[in-house]
Amino acid sequence: MKIFTVIFSAVHSLMALLFALASLMLIVISARMGWDAFNAGMDGNTALAIIEAMGLLAAGVVALQIAETIIEEEVVRDSDISAPTRVRRFLSRFFVVVVVALALEGLVATFKALHEDPTQLPYAASILVAVAFLLAAWGVFVHLNRSAEELEPEAMEDAKQEDAKLK
Numbered sequence: 001m002k003i004f005t006v007i008f009s010a011v012h013s014l015m016a017l018l019f020a021l022a023s024l025m026l027i028v029i030s031a032r033m034g035w036d037a038f039n040a041g042m043d044g045n046t047a048l049a050i051i052e053a054m055g056l057l058a059a060g061v062v063a064l065q066i067a068e069t070i071i072e073e074e075v076v077r078d079s080d081i082s083a084p085t086r087v088r089r090f091l092s093r094f095f096v097v098v099v100v101a102l103a104l105e106g107l108v109a110t111f112k113a114l115h116e117d118p119t120q121l122p123y124a125a126s127i128l129v130a131v132a133f134l135l136a137a138w139g140v141f142v143h144l145n146r147s148a149e150e151l152e153p154e155a156m157e158d159a160k161q162e163d164a165k166l167k
Contacts (some may be wrong), residue, residue, distance in 0.1 A: 002048055005121045012074040019067035026060030055108035058101040065097040088145040102131045 030053045037049030073090055109124035 012037040023060045023063035030056040049064040058104040061100040
């Protein structure tokens with residue numbers, strides 16, 4: 001059984017590396033787009049191009065955060081996410097990144113729709129409504145999960161001990 005644990009850690013490490021590389025590529029592309037837009041002049045098109053570059057940068061942040069979460073949760077801690085505390089912490093880290101990235105993408109879509117094609121505004125609004133829904137669902141999940149944690153206080157202690165591995 002130990003060999004499977006080693007294999008799973010190696011696969012998780014590879015996945016984290018690929019997410020980190022994708023993040024770096026998105027960051028470079030975003031920086032290049034922003035720089036090219038900045039050099040093109042100071043007008044509305046420049047602002048839109050920079051806002052679009054910010055959307056790519058947000059995607060890069062998401063990829064990097066996913067890589068970090070995979071490394072910390074699956075490789076360093078080698079944690080079992082069946083305990084309510086671990087599930088809440090794992091999903092909360094993921095949701096923070098996803099909600100922020102989607103909110104930024106919704107704002108980018110809104111700005112683009114306002115300046116290029118107002119008929120696209122309902123689609124941009126739907127992204128922002130989805131963000132609001134995800135945020136509300138996350139809040140409900142945290143609230144309900146917290147009640148489950150109170151039934152298993154030892155799970156919180158286990159999670160705190162796993163955190164010590166990262167220091």
